[in-house]
Amino acid sequence: MYVDGSSEPFSTAVVGDRRPPPAPHERDSAITAAHRVEHEARTAAARRRISTSGELKDYLRWRFSARAGELLILDPYLIDQDRPAAVSFLTALDRRVRALARSIPAADRAPLQKAPGIEVRALPGGSGDLHDRIWLVGECGLQVGTSVGNFLASARGSRMTTVTELPAADAAEWREQFERWWQASSV
Numbered sequence: 001m002y003v004d005g006s007s008e009p010f011s012t013a014v015v016g017d018r019r020p021p022p023a024p025h026e027r028d029s030a031i032t033a034a035h036r037v038e039h040e041a042r043t044a045a046a047r048r049r050i051s052t053s054g055e056l057k058d059y060l061r062w063r064f065s066a067r068a069g070e071l072l073i074l075d076p077y078l079i080d081q082d083r084p085a086a087v088s089f090l091t092a093l094d095r096r097v098r099a100l101a102r103s104i105p106a107a108d109r110a111p112l113q114k115a116p117g118i119e120v121r122a123l124p125g126g127s128g129d130l131h132d133r134i135w136l137v138g139e140c141g142l143q144v145g146t147s148v149g150n151f152l153a154s155a156r157g158s159r160m161t162t163v164t165e166l167p168a169a170d171a172a173e174w175r176e177q178f179e180r181w182w183q184a185s186s187v
Contacts, residue, residue, distance in 0.1 A: 056151045056161055057089065060135070060144070064093065067137040072178050073099035074134040076127040078120065079112075081149030087115050089148055095137075100181055102127035121185035129181065134166070134174045141171025 003010040022030070064071065071093060078101040079086045090097050099120045104112070112120050123129040133144040145161035166174065 064137050069138045070096040072136040075147050076102040076130050077147040082152050085152040086148040090118050091115050124184040141166035
């Protein structure tokens, strides 16, 4: 743009890039580098989610230690194995716990009633309602590969399991489903 017939432009506007387009080998190098970074990120994320059962106990404690609020657990087999250890583990999380399981046998009711802040109800449709194990605190949600009693019972072994972070929208949907089942559940 020239002002008042000047020989020098007042300002210059460039549409596009002043540099020449990248050569084919430069584009190929950039694509290869992007693929490598994505692969490394996926591999690192997978290593964080796969652990032995003993590591899972510590991971869950750590993962929720910085989150305030009650813990909601959807787990059809929540306390089927090593009941005293499962109740002790949940109590040690030092927060209110509401959980839905397939059923609560009479033998399990007494230890649960003595556990402060833990309330477990039966899923309205029993184990037919749910397969996965979902743990929720606030907007944080995890899909856990095994039940509390199972990962505590095998904590000394090296049995592998997976825990996966749920996207925020999935965690919100699971929370809503939990509340629907909670309202329809029996004690």
